[in-house]
Every structure is written in structure tokens, then in C-alpha cells.
Amino acid sequence: MTSISTDDIFNLDHPKNFANGKWNRLVLLSSNDPYHLLVERHFQTGWVHPHKSKPQVQAVFKILSTSESLKKYERYRAKVAVHPKVAHKKVPGNERLLFHGTARCCLLAEDSSRVRLCNLPECYLCCVIRSSFEVQRCGTRNKFRRFGTGIYTSECSSKADDYSCNKSDDANFRVMLANRVVVGKARKQQENAEHLTEPPKGYHSVIGKPGLELNYPETVVYDNDAIRPAFLIVYGTPEASEKKDPKRLRNFITTLFNTPIAS
Ligand SMILES: [Zn+2]
Numbered sequence: 001m002t003s004i005s006t007d008d009i010f011n012l013d014h015p016k017n018f019a020n021g022k023w024n025r026l027v028l029l030s031s032n033d034p035y036h037l038l039v040e041r042h043f044q045t046g047w048v049h050p051h052k053s054k055p056q057v058q059a060v061f062k063i064l065s066t067s068e069s070l071k072k073y074e075r076y077r078a079k080v081a082v083h084p085k086v087a088h089k090k091v092p093g094n095e096r097l098l099f100h101g102t103a104r105c106c107l108l109a110e111d112s113s114r115v116r117l118c119n120l121p122e123c124y125l126c127c128v129i130r131s132s133f134e135v136q137r138c139g140t141r142n143k144f145r146r147f148g149t150g151i152y153t154s155e156c157s158s159k160a161d162d163y164s165c166n167k168s169d170d171a172n173f174r175v176m177l178a179n180r181v182v183v184g185k186a187r188k189q190q191e192n193a194e195h196l197t198e199p200p201k202g203y204h205s206v207i208g209k210p211g212l213e214l215n216y217p218e219t220v221v222y223d224n225d226a227i228r229p230a231f232l233i234v235y236g237t238p239e240a241s242e243k244k245d246p247k248r249l250r251n252f253i254t255t256l257f258n259t260p261i262a263s
Contacts (some may be wrong), residue, residue: 002028010230012064025129025192026061026108026115026232036060036110039178039231042097046157048216058173059234059257061109063076063129069228073132073180076225078156080184080204093182094204097230098153098219102177109175109234111256122167128177129168133227144215147189147206148196150220151227153181159216178231183219190214198222 008014017027029036040057047054065073077093080086086094102126106118117126127137130217133151145152154160157176164176190211199222200204208218221227234257238249 002118003047010063010065010228011067011070013067017064024115025064025117027064028112028115029060029062029231031061035062035231039097039233042178043099043157043233046099046155047161048156049158052158052161055174055235056237057230057235058253059109059112061115061232061234063177063226063229063232065132069132072225073182073228076223077243080226082183083184083204085185085202086204094184096155096181096183096185096219097178098155098181098196099157099160099176100128100133100151100153100179100229101160101162103167104171105167105176107168107171110170110172112258125177126131128229129232132180132224132229135222136222145194146192146218147208147220148194148222150196150206150222151224151226152218152220153179154216154218156216157233159218172236173234174236176233176235177229178233180228180230181205181219181221183221184224184226186219196220196222 008016011017012025038058043057044054045077076097081092084230103122104126105120105123106126107114108117108126117130118127135149135151138151160176166174182204184201186205186207187200187203188207188209190209192213193206196206204221204226206220208214208220210217
């Protein structure tokens, strides 16, 4: 990925972002914004499941975090970046953009105006956007944790899609998070290691390699400050009746996100 070095772009307290309103944690990116293009390309190349048809990206929102939260992340990244096994990496801390799918109970990001987080405790999506990830909360929906108690992401958008879940019947689209993850020096592992609560000594993360029991790669970090949500991707096609009329559907989506959709 291209290095994202200016954390200002994610900073809720930065004057540039403050214009969006103190309570708005999402900023819709125009379809020709460089970050939109980067995230969409990453999403499309990461869609690798042969039996799942590639969905269309409808919108990309930038996620704003508080200065306090970003400072902790930057501190962690700086610490990892000077590690002898990581210092030579082109991107500081071996930071990567990785996907995570989770449950959404509200209609956040269903159109350009829905940018306020809900307060439903079971809406994991809004919880993560508000306060980032917590190791202890991760995987509570899925008891089996192949590489122990950590925060799971994947370079495969089609794998993260398996975990993306709409709890509201009114949702038209699917959403997933693209996150900045400080991978550092990763331990590549094929065998399960369910006992892990921290990375193996000398490593910062575990990358599950496809092979024995895993079909697609996943990356696990064990520190809350090794990851921050960066973008929210809205994708898929509405199940509504508009589906039968492609032109109407295109107009419908264009209206939702105030942005021209490529035909
Ligand atoms: Zn919500």
C-alpha cells in the first residue's frame, strides 16, 4: 500500500475535519479522491473467493478518530518502526491496510447523510468507529479463535465480507472497515495457536498462512494500539425493486451518495 503518513487526514480535532461537525465521524470521499481510488483498488484486488461474485464499491468514507486515540497509535507505530527487524521496511512499522467485517445494527453510511454513530451497544461497527478495537471484545461472536485472543483482519476483502453482517432489515448495502494495522515483524504461522494472548517473542503480529486448516490469510495483532479503523467501504447492490431497472438503480445510488457512479 501507499504509505499514509499524514495522520491529520484522520484527525477529528484537525480544523480541516472539524468543519464536518464535531459529531460526524465519517467523511464521504469523492469517487476521484486518491484515497477512494486506493481503497477501492485494494478492495477489488483483495476479493479472491472464486465462488463469490465481485461486488461494486458504492462509496468510501474516511473515518475520523480523536487526537488522543491517534497519538496512542502513532506512539505504538513509532516504537515498532525502530525495531531492528522492521527498520528497513519502506512503510514505517510495516503498516498495512487490512479489512475487517463486523455487525452493523443501524443504517450508518447507507447514504451520504448518515454519518452519525448510533448508541446501540450491540452495534459493533459504531463501537469500533467511536473507540477503535479492543482485544477483549474481538471475536466474542465467534468462540473459536485460531490464533488466540487478538484483533483479526485480512488482506482479503472477500474473507472480511464473511463477518460483515447487517442486523437491520432496512439496510440496502453491505459495509466493511479498512484499517491501518502496524504489522511490524509478523510470525507466519500455519498451525493453530489458540492459546496466544500476545505475539510470539520477537514478533509484533501473527499472519495465518493458508494451508493446513486455513483457506485465506489473516493477520492478528494483540495490542489495541496496533490498529485504527481508517475507511468504511459501502458495497454491494440493493435488493430493492430498483435492481430490475439498471438505469433507475444507478440514479438511486447517485442520489444516495451525491456522487457519479461509473457506468
Ligand atoms: Zn450503529
